[in-house]
Amino acid sequence: MKLNRRGFIGATAGATAALAAPMVRAASHGRPKVVVVGGGAGGATVARYLAKDSQGAIDVTLIEPTRTYYTCFFSNLYLGGLVDLNYIAHSYGTLAAEYGINVVHDWATGIDRDAKTVATAGGYSIPYDKLILSPGIDFVEGSVPGWDISAQNEMPHAYKAGSQTELLRAQIMAMPEGGTYAMVAPPNPYRCPPGPYERVSMVARILKQHNPTAKIIIADPKPKFSKMALFQDGWSRHYDGMIEWVGPDFGGDKVSVDPGAMTIDIDGEVTKVDVCNVIPAMKAGRICEMAGITDGNWAPVHARDLRSKMDDNIHVLGDSCAQGDMPKSGFSANSQAKVCANAVRGELTGSAVFPAKFSNTCWSSLDENDGVKVGATYEATDEKIAKVDGFISKTGEDAAMRQATYEESFGWYEGITSDMFG
Ligand SMILES: Cc1cc2nc3c(=O)[nH]c(=O)nc-3n(C[C@H](O)[C@H](O)[C@H](O)COP(=O)(O)OP(=O)(O)OC[C@H]3O[C@@H](n4cnc5c(N)ncnc54)[C@H](O)[C@@H]3O)c2cc1C
Known part of the structure; x- marks a missing residue:
């Protein structure tokens, strides 16, 4: 597929929209359109920040097949009996009702980069001026001999x-x-x-x-x-x-x-x-491959705005992108989403764009009240998202410190999930 490097032109977007049928919505009243694929740590955050900070100046559509998002973060604590399943379940109702995001529960099945449309399994063709992909990971077939996705009931990932x-x-x-x-x-x-x-x-x-x-x-x-x-x-x-x-x-x-x-x-x-x-080897969510923006496994992006190195109108967040030093985590995806939202809003509405700064912390629970963490701050260079400095828990810390870290992780969980879902 040919690259399409045109910037946003309202009239062109309107013409594109006219070609696409059936439409999810008839009109966006001339507002620039951002389509986000994947409503997880990266996608839900970027959709919410774009809708919230543009105060309705950007028409935001979020395509996500599931109606309930179960966070992978804290899913281990569910396995360990420390939280129940409801604790890690979240819905998209607030994003639609309070932020005016057009939440489409469907799979994105194709991207036409010339027409700037996303096709869905439900038969829709959704036009965009900017497309943001945050589809998480898929598995590399054959990476564990004897296992494929049809064996996931016997041997779950x-x-x-x-x-x-x-x-x-x-x-x-x-x-x-x-x-x-x-x-x-x-x-x-x-x-x-x-x-x-x-x-x-x-x-x-x-x-x-x-x-x-x-x-x-x-x-x-x-x-x-x-x-x-x-x-x-x-x-x-x-x-x-x-x-x-x-x-x-x-x-x-x-x-x-x-x-x-x-x-x-x-x-x-x-x-x-x-x-x-x-747990097989991983690669970017398949829709990145279908869009033709991967290096084979991951989708390379520029550090300053998470823009695809292969298409100026597409940004890739979270686990799917190849960005440099940040680990693939929910915290990283959320941090990248805010930088991306700021840059995309600036490009579409002329609002101020702040220098990209990122952070990440990964907490892990060893047992109830025994938490450890590792984290770092990052900046955007021409080459990559580069680590600035970091910290890590020490062996031999006392019980009070470990309990504080454990409790801090619950505070983080509450914070990130409300940052994603409102
Ligand atoms: C066991 C485990 C524990 C973890 N613990 C932590 C932790 O403590 N802290 C932390 O920061 N991170 C943690 N993570 C990592 C974290 O879950 C991921 O890094 C994070 O969710 C990545 O965000 P994302 O937006 O890239 O993908 P996701 O959050 O996975 O979101 C991707 C979304 O895209 C949707 N999607 C995929 N393809 C399509 C398509 N074609 N069309 C439409 N939608 C699509 C999916 O349904 C999904 O909802 C953990 C992960 C695991 C597995």
């Missing part, structure tokens, strides 16, 4: 929250006494670097209560992982003897699974397991 998370929790609770939970950890880069290891902590927590002789094996292709010393210290303090981490030195990078037999093969050693949580 639970790396997109909702029914998969519920299924994994049910499987954990149904494990026989003294049974084995295996995790296949993903290679870099992937969403939420500490996510698999927080999950192991939370699975160990619930097993310690209900099935204390159960075992956890993690097969990992990476020689080290985020907050490794903090996790290993936490595992030995809370779950001593329950968790075996198998890194690449011991074959953690040579893994296949058999969902029918419920076995995992780690470097030729086959083990029968009761739960197998396969």
Whole structure:
């Protein structure tokens, strides 16, 4: 598909709109149109900020198939019995009712970059002046031999929250006494670097209560992982003897699974397991690939405004983009969304644009009241989003400090979800 590098011209957008049928809405009263694909950490935030800060000067459409968004953040705490499923469930009602966002519950199935329209599974063609994609991740097919998406009921990934998370929790609770939970950890880069290891902590927590002789094996292709010393210290303090981490030195990078037999093969050693949580290698949400704006796996963007390096009228946020030093996290996606909203609003309405600044913190719960964190601030350079400085919890911190970090993570959760959904 040919690149379309035209800037916003009202008349052109009107002509484009006239070609598109059927339309979701008849008219946007001459306002510039922004279409956001994906209503998660990046997409819901950018839609809300554009609608709120432009005070109606921009016509914002949000395309998201699910009516309830389950946050991946804190889904591990649901597995660990620390929050219930309702706690991580959010709806789009406030974005529509209070912010005037046109919420379309549908899948984006194609992008015509010349006509500047988004096609949906429901048969709509939605015109845009600016398109913002924040579709999260998809899995790299064949990255774990023996596993594909048709095996996700036997061997769940639970790396997109909702029914998969519920299924994994049910499987954990149904494990026989003294049974084995295996995790296949993903290679870099992937969403939420500490996510698999927080999950192991939370699975160990619930097993310690209900099935204390159960075992956890993690097969990992990476020689080290985020907050490794903090996790290993936490595992030995809370779950001593329950968790075996198998890194690449011991074959953690040579893994296949058999969902029918419920076995995992780690470097030729086959083990029968009761739960197998396969987290495959990841890539940008498929719609980025369909738009032709990826480097094969991820969508490269400019640091200052998250604009695609392949199309001036498209921005990509969150897990899908290749931006530099920020980890793929909900906090990062939310931070990028605010920078992007500011830049897009400036371009469409002439409002002031502030220099891009970003931040991220990833909290992880080792147990109830035992939280650790890692974080950093970032700035935009010509080359990438570049780390400025960072911080990380220390092993040996006292219980009061760990409890404060744990409680801080709940404060963050309340803050980010109201920043996303109003
Ligand atoms: C177990 C786990 C724990 C985590 N813990 C944390 C944490 O503690 N802190 C943190 O900051 N981050 C955490 N994360 C990471 C965080 O969830 C992601 O980085 C974040 O959600 C990325 O935001 P996003 O907007 O890129 O994607 P998402 O939030 O996944 O949103 C993508 C949305 O796009 C929609 N979509 C996809 N394709 C289409 C399409 N074609 N058409 C329309 N809609 C589409 C999807 O339905 C989805 O709602 C965790 C992740 C996991 C898996």
